[in-house]
Amino acid sequence: MSDTNTIRRVFERNVEALEKRPSIGQSTGSTTVRLRNGTTCVITNGSKELVCDVGREQGGNDEGPGPGVLERGALGSCLAMGYSMWAAYLDIPVDHIEVHVESDFDARAMFGVGKNPPGFKEIRYDVMIESEADEETLQELIEKADAHSPVLDDFTRPVPVKRRVHIQPSRGLHTAGE
Structure with missing residues (x-):
């Protein structure tokens, strides 16, 4: 398990490396x-x-x-990890972190019924942190971590999406009715 000191050392090492060589922070996930x-x-x-x-x-x-669960899980886990890493880096003691994520959606659109978009209508998250630190310090921690959360950024900023389609002839593995 990653302890606070390990998280802080790795965070500091990454900050130093990225400041020296910004190009190592550029990558493509697949x-x-x-x-x-x-x-x-x-x-x-x-x-x-x-x-x-x-x-x-x-x-x-x-x-x-399902995909919606994974979306909420991706957001909640990215936020929780961010709070933990920033707390370690800023030397703020934290005993427990929990993020609860809710989303409103209208499933009719997924089935072509109605005119609403098929995705989330709204996403909300609640952050619960147990700590000896004062409320102002914890609010600053949350604001800093949220400002640097990649998944929160993905949900709040339009990200270009490009589609490429590759169609291949069937290999005849399926029969009619399957």
Whole structure:
């Protein structure tokens, strides 16, 4: 488990390295998603794998959390990690961090019913921090961490999305009715 001193040392080392050589902070992430069994997706990133699916009420196999759960989880975990790292870096004692993320959505649009967009209508998050530090210090910590949260930034700033389609002829693995 990463302790506060380790987190602080790594944070400081990364800040120093990025200040000396900004180019090492530039990168491209790549994740592959393969559909299997109708709706179940296997998400692979390097040596890590995770399964995503939808519930049976949506025609799925219910083999894992759905995409909306992963979106909320990505935001909440990025925020929680950020609070932990910034607290360690700023030497603010923290005993417990929890982030609760809610989203409002209208599932009708996903099925082509209604005119609302298919995505989230609103996202809210509650931050719970247990600490000996005073409230002002913790508010400053939260503001600083939120300002540097990559996933929060992805949700709040329009990010260009580009699609490329590669169509390949079928290998004849499926028969009619499958």
